[in-house]
Amino acid sequence: xxxxxxxxxxxxxxxxxxxxxxxxxxxxxxxxxxxxxxxxxxxxxxxxxxxxxxxxxxxxxxxxxxxxxxxxxxxxxxxxxxxxxxxxxxxxxxxxxxxxxxxxxxxxxxxxxxxxxxxxxxxxxxxxxxxxxxxxxxxxxxxxxxxxxxxxxxxxxxxxxxxxxxxxxxxxxxxxxxxxxxxxxxxxxxxxxxxxxxxxxxxxxxxxxxxxxxxxxxxxxxxxxxxxxxxxxxxxxxxxxxxxxxxxxxxxxxxxxxxxxxxxxxxxxxxxxxxxxxxxxxxxxxxxxxxxxxxxxxxxxxxxxxxxxxxxxxxxxxxxxxxxxxxxxxxxxxxxxxxxxxxxxxxxxxxxxxxxxxxxxxxxxxxxxxxxxxxxxxxxxxxxxxxxxxxxxxxxxx
Amino acid sequence: xxxxxxxxxxxxxxxxxxxxxxxxxxxxxxxxxxxxxxxxxxxxxxxxxxxxxxxxxxxxxxxxxxxxxxxxxxxxxxxxxxxxxxxxxxxxxxxxxxxxxxxxxxxxxxxxxxxxxxxxxxxxxxxxxxxxxxxxxxxxxxxxxxxxxxxxxxxxxxxxxxxxxxxxxxxxxxxxxxxxxxxxxxxxxxxxxxxxxxxxxxxxxxxxxxxxxxxxxxxxxxxxxxxxxxxxxxxxxxxxxxxxxxxxxxxxxxxxxxxxxxxxxxxxxxxxxxxxxxxxxxxxxxxxxxxxxxxxxxxxxxxxxxxxxxxxxxxxxxxxxxxxxxxxxxxxxxxxxxxxxxxxxxxxxxxxxxxxxxxxxxxxxxxxxxxxxxxxxxxxxxxxxxxxxxxxxxxx
Numbered sequence: 001x002x003x004x005x006x007x008x009x010x011x012x013x014x015x016x017x018x019x020x021x022x023x024x025x026x027x028x029x030x031x032x033x034x035x036x037x038x039x040x041x042x043x044x045x046x047x048x049x050x051x052x053x054x055x056x057x058x059x060x061x062x063x064x065x066x067x068x069x070x071x072x073x074x075x076x077x078x079x080x081x082x083x084x085x086x087x088x089x090x091x092x093x094x095x096x097x098x099x100x101x102x103x104x105x106x107x108x109x110x111x112x113x114x115x116x117x118x119x120x121x122x123x124x125x126x127x128x129x130x131x132x133x134x135x136x137x138x139x140x141x142x143x144x145x146x147x148x149x150x151x152x153x154x155x156x157x158x159x160x161x162x163x164x165x166x167x168x169x170x171x172x173x174x175x176x177x178x179x180x181x182x183x184x185x186x187x188x189x190x191x192x193x194x195x196x197x198x199x200x201x202x203x204x205x206x207x208x209x210x211x212x213x214x215x216x217x218x219x220x221x222x223x224x225x226x227x228x229x230x231x232x233x234x235x236x237x238x239x240x241x242x243x244x245x246x247x248x249x250x251x252x253x254x255x256x257x258x259x260x261x262x263x264x265x266x267x268x269x270x271x272x273x274x275x276x277x278x279x280x281x282x283x284x285x286x287x288x289x290x291x292x293x294x295x296x297x298x299x300x301x302x303x304x305x306x307x308x309x310x311x312x313x314x315x316x317x318x319x320x321x322x323x324x325x326x327x328x329x330x331x332x333x334x335x336x337x338x339x340x341x342x343x344x345x346x347x348x349x350x351x352x353x354x355x356x357x358x359x360x361x362x363x364x365x366x367x368x369x370x371x372x373x374x375x376x377x378x379x380x381x382x383x384x385x386x387x388x389x390x391x392x393x394x395x396x397x398x
Numbered sequence: 399x400x401x402x403x404x405x406x407x408x409x410x411x412x413x414x415x416x417x418x419x420x421x422x423x424x425x426x427x428x429x430x431x432x433x434x435x436x437x438x439x440x441x442x443x444x445x446x447x448x449x450x451x452x453x454x455x456x457x458x459x460x461x462x463x464x465x466x467x468x469x470x471x472x473x474x475x476x477x478x479x480x481x482x483x484x485x486x487x488x489x490x491x492x493x494x495x496x497x498x499x500x501x502x503x504x505x506x507x508x509x510x511x512x513x514x515x516x517x518x519x520x521x522x523x524x525x526x527x528x529x530x531x532x533x534x535x536x537x538x539x540x541x542x543x544x545x546x547x548x549x550x551x552x553x554x555x556x557x558x559x560x561x562x563x564x565x566x567x568x569x570x571x572x573x574x575x576x577x578x579x580x581x582x583x584x585x586x587x588x589x590x591x592x593x594x595x596x597x598x599x600x601x602x603x604x605x606x607x608x609x610x611x612x613x614x615x616x617x618x619x620x621x622x623x624x625x626x627x628x629x630x631x632x633x634x635x636x637x638x639x640x641x642x643x644x645x646x647x648x649x650x651x652x653x654x655x656x657x658x659x660x661x662x663x664x665x666x667x668x669x670x671x672x673x674x675x676x677x678x679x680x681x682x683x684x685x686x687x688x689x690x691x692x693x694x695x696x697x698x699x700x701x702x703x704x705x706x707x708x709x710x711x712x713x714x715x716x717x718x719x720x721x722x723x724x725x726x727x728x729x730x731x732x733x734x735x736x737x738x739x740x741x742x743x744x745x746x747x748x749x750x751x752x753x754x755x756x757x758x759x760x761x762x763x764x765x766x767x768x769x770x771x772x773x774x775x776x777x778x779x780x781x782x783x784x785x786x787x788x789x790x791x792x793x794x
Binding site for chain 1: 418419477479482583585601607609614642643650653655666696697734735765
């Protein structure tokens with residue numbers, strides 16, 4: 001009987017969660033036909049734009065009264081990260097509801113937001129509301145693996161420009177406390193492998209110019225910088241993780257056998273740099289650490305993000321004013337931050353389009369990418385109401 | 399001008415690939431059997447472990463009941479980085495008289511020199527008092543497990559060894575280096591466990607922070623020992639404990655803070671160090687690096703036996719005198735690395751490490767390892783003196 005009393009929005013959410021869009025082989029086709037059926041219910045046009053083979057951007061459009069004005073993008077990604085089912089209390093794709101909590105991979109990141117957009121629009125339409133600006137609800141593939149099969153390619157395409165986007169909403173992160181976290185920029189991700197060459201030789205010798213000594217100095221420099229940044233974060237309550245540079249030594253490699261001094265050792269770091277840091281200066285710093293560690297050290301960057309676009313959170317900005325006043329009208333506490341990791345918003349911001357990362361999940365533990373990810377159904381439903389205020393405010397910006 | 403047949407044989411042996419890991423010893427065993435037959439030595443080979451052969455060539459002495467002389471060498475060689483070599487490391491190319499090959503110094507030279515010296519002694523019609531055994535061992539370069547098994551084997555006891563010669567090291571100067579003991583090999587693997595998580599976070603208690611501390615501790619000890627060696631001229635490398643970080647692994651992908659990182663150290667402990675105390679020190683370093691840091695011994699040698707270099711010792715006196723007779727300058731040392739000799743000394747048998755390579759850069763395990771052919775040929779002459787001197791040591 002409980003199932004019968006469930007809010008249809010929750011039912012739609014759980015339906016979406018049961019579509020297995022887990023990397024590395026998401027079922028995008030099934031997701032697309034689901035969006036198509038939702039668009040039909042909303043009586044709004046649905047279209048798909050192929051980014052790469054088998055990967056489409058899925059777009060539901062509600063044309064505004066002044067379609068020449070720039071549009072509002074309500075963005076969410078379709079894919080979810082892998083699971084370790086043995087650590088889950090339920091099947092991660094069953095969307096089981098236990099004590100009002102809906103357990104599923106993607107319940108926080110970020111299928112909740114996709115359905116909340118839909119359900120908010122459904123209610124607004126039902127109320128007969130009309131807005132000046134066109135609204136695009138867009139679902140994109142492959143965010144969790146770097147975005148190249150999704151927004152990371154789409155933002156350069158003509159079809160993206162034709163959407164004429166003026167402002168975008170995208171994902172945020174949950175908060176166990178009362179405040180809603182709102183992200184206006186994000187850190188750049190640098191993946192950096194430092195290759196330390198050295199003279200090889202017998203493991204019983206004392207050689208000059210060994211890879212090991214260089215490796216030692218390199219990790220000391222990187223990790224002492226890590227400590228400085230960690231201390232900076234801890235000592236200043238105004239700073240969040242997104243405001244400091246994080247460094248993690250995530251991979252090490254080298255050696256042939258125990259008694260051979262190796263000709264090469266490698267250290268790989270995952271570095272996240274806030275938009276306030278001068279990237280050129282930072283690169284110089286890395287180069288200096290490597291130079292100080294010894295001769296011949298090479299640095300390769302499999303990933304090196306260089307975009308530092310920040311969305312205005314000035315009260316004079318019309319988009320921010322609309323967003324923030326919609327929040328304050330509902331007595332929502334918000335907390336503005338730099339996103340500590342990467343989202344598809346970076347591609348949107350790099351086109352000069354303001355974008356805000358926001359997932360309306362307060363009083364919710366942070367479980368993205370973790371085992372037993374869940375979202376409470378009341379929090380989910382409250383999120384729809386929040387969008388019912390925010391979306392009109394944005395779509396009616398003069 | 400034709401090449402000396404000893405040099406040709408040396409080069410042929412170098413071309414037989416016996417590089418670690420997973421050495422196929424079958425070709426080299428066949429080669430040794432052929433040469434033994436050619437010289438007229440008894441030949442025997444057997445496996446102490448699957449695919450780990452020991453080859454023995456024997457020349458019986460006039461008094462076979464006397465303890466014998468063991469001439470030891472290993473067959474295997476260490477890996478190469480061919481891109482850093484001027485020639486194929488298994489081509490044994492000769493450039494300006496220098497024979498380039500992996501194993502040219504360590505230690506295929508010595509194997510051939512033993513055999514060629516005995517060939518010449520035999521063909522001169524001499525007979526020696528004591529029996530000579532040439533023993534060729536496998537896997538010396540990866541910890542000498544075959545040799546460690548062999549010295550407890552009946553076949554070894556049957557050899558009734560009184561004294562052994564084994565490998566030494568080259569010297570760029572005039573002196574020949576002679577080794578009467580060696581350091582204990584400790585191969586230590588340190589595993590650091592930590593909290594995993596996303597690469598964009600600050601996580602407490604990471605494997606990376608622990609491994610950093612471990613590396614700093616071990617390498618600063620390395621620096622101390624290096625300083626000690628440099629500050630005291632009476633010390634050679636064998637007198638200090640060396641530490642090298644040789645292995646490193648861990649991590650899954652860039653954006654995942656790993657649950658484990660590991661590091662491997664090759665430590666050579668001086669025979670003058672208290673081994674128990676030293677292990678306590680290692681345990682302390684690991685403990686201080688944080689919780690869930692553990693160490694394991696891949697190899698833990700305890701080889702602190704020293705061979706007498708006292709003039710009253712009949713073996714040393716025979717060795718030393720024959721060197722003097724040839725005007726060889728020698729320099730006695732503790733071997734900085736580990737050799738098969740340690741297992742022989744452990745049985746209470748005196749053993750001397752000696753590779754007759756003076757005026758030769760130290761290139762064992764290095765790129766472009768080579769040996770000059772004149773130095774090689776001179777080595778044969780040296781053994782032509784030393785081997786008879788040892789084999790004719792009177793009953794004592």
